[in-house]
Amino acid sequence: MAEVDPQMPDRARSGPATRERIRLAARERFARDGFERTTIRQVAGDAGVDPALVMRYFGSKPQLFAAAAELDIRMPRLAEVPREHLGEVLARHFLHRWESDDTLQAILRAAATNSEAAERMRDVFAEQLLPVARELATDHREAATRAALAASQVLGMALTRYVLRFPAVVELGHDELVAWIAPTLQRYLAGDRD
Amino acid sequence: MAEVDPQMPDRARSGPATRERIRLAARERFARDGFERTTIRQVAGDAGVDPALVMRYFGSKPQLFAAAAELDIRMPRLAEVPREHLGEVLARHFLHRWESDDTLQAILRAAATNSEAAERMRDVFAEQLLPVARELATDHREAATRAALAASQVLGMALTRYVLRFPAVVELGHDELVAWIAPTLQRYLAGDRD
DNA sequence: CATTCAAGTCAACAGGTGTTGACTAGGATG
């Protein structure tokens, strides 16, 4: 039977737990420094572990990134949202999503130089926005265009706020940012062209 | 007196010319691969030159990047543009600007991991859009917000089109793209909040 | 022709990288 706190020297010697500690440390580094500037030795150091253990658990640096960038796409219930408020709900959702953890920042920073990360970013937005656009526009091609345009504004906001850190964007509160951006998303997804 | 074509073995042995060749090769690499993945040896190879010569001319890799990312900010005459067409003129200007050479792509890719490049990107947009916003909004703080929001859409477009290569954005022609984005810029710079 | 000075090359350095394989703890099980 397993003892309760059998006076562990420093930390429990549990496989899955350290694996998760490594994964989170990697996510933070990738989010802050991007793919190439993040080193296995740094991640190992942050997790209090030998670099070889990182390799043992994840196989290679790209695989470590893939694991660190895993994302569960939680979209809000949009069926019950009135069509004219879709832009607002989406703007608020994405803002919260980008700030609740640093997975998306990690993917974005890495995507600038890593084509796998770029592909993952495309997939994320295809899964999140395409269904919404398809429900509003019957034409598939037009729906894809509208979803991508909405993505361009969401990503532009994320880029200027979290990566390039434009002061004027960083200083805006959630409500202000939503007030500015929601109408843009609304028009891209459901509006006319002007 | 200088001979005209004195049967050069391969290329003229001119300092400034090779320096410029190196600078352009570096710009291309930085635009394609970002800062860290670009190596001095690659740039030297592209320019048909020894790596040591790159160092001799530019001093260090960051200084090489700074030289490669030099940009002359050519803004169109905006004084004679009717206020209600500002968005359209700007959208078209930026689209052309991003595609006429790869300097901005180089800065954008590098900016994801390099804080100097991020600062340069902030400066570029401060110089380009702030004056426009200031002419339309008397309040300096509001002008800065409006300029930054316009920047977020321009950069979001550039990111999805040139870096992440969202198919739906890549496939759009200039006119279509302008038709979609111009109203957004117009509203950010000169419109109400909704 | 001899000199000179810029243009350019060569070979090496010191340090950091991802990755590997052999080794060592350490707690549960027989």
Added chain:
DNA sequence: CATCCTAGTCAACACCTGTTGACTTGAATG
């Protein structure tokens, strides 16, 4: 107690990086 398997460490590998200093080339000048 002996065994066994997982968790973890150690030391090294091969390679690539930015950067340096000594050297060579080559064309113009005196």
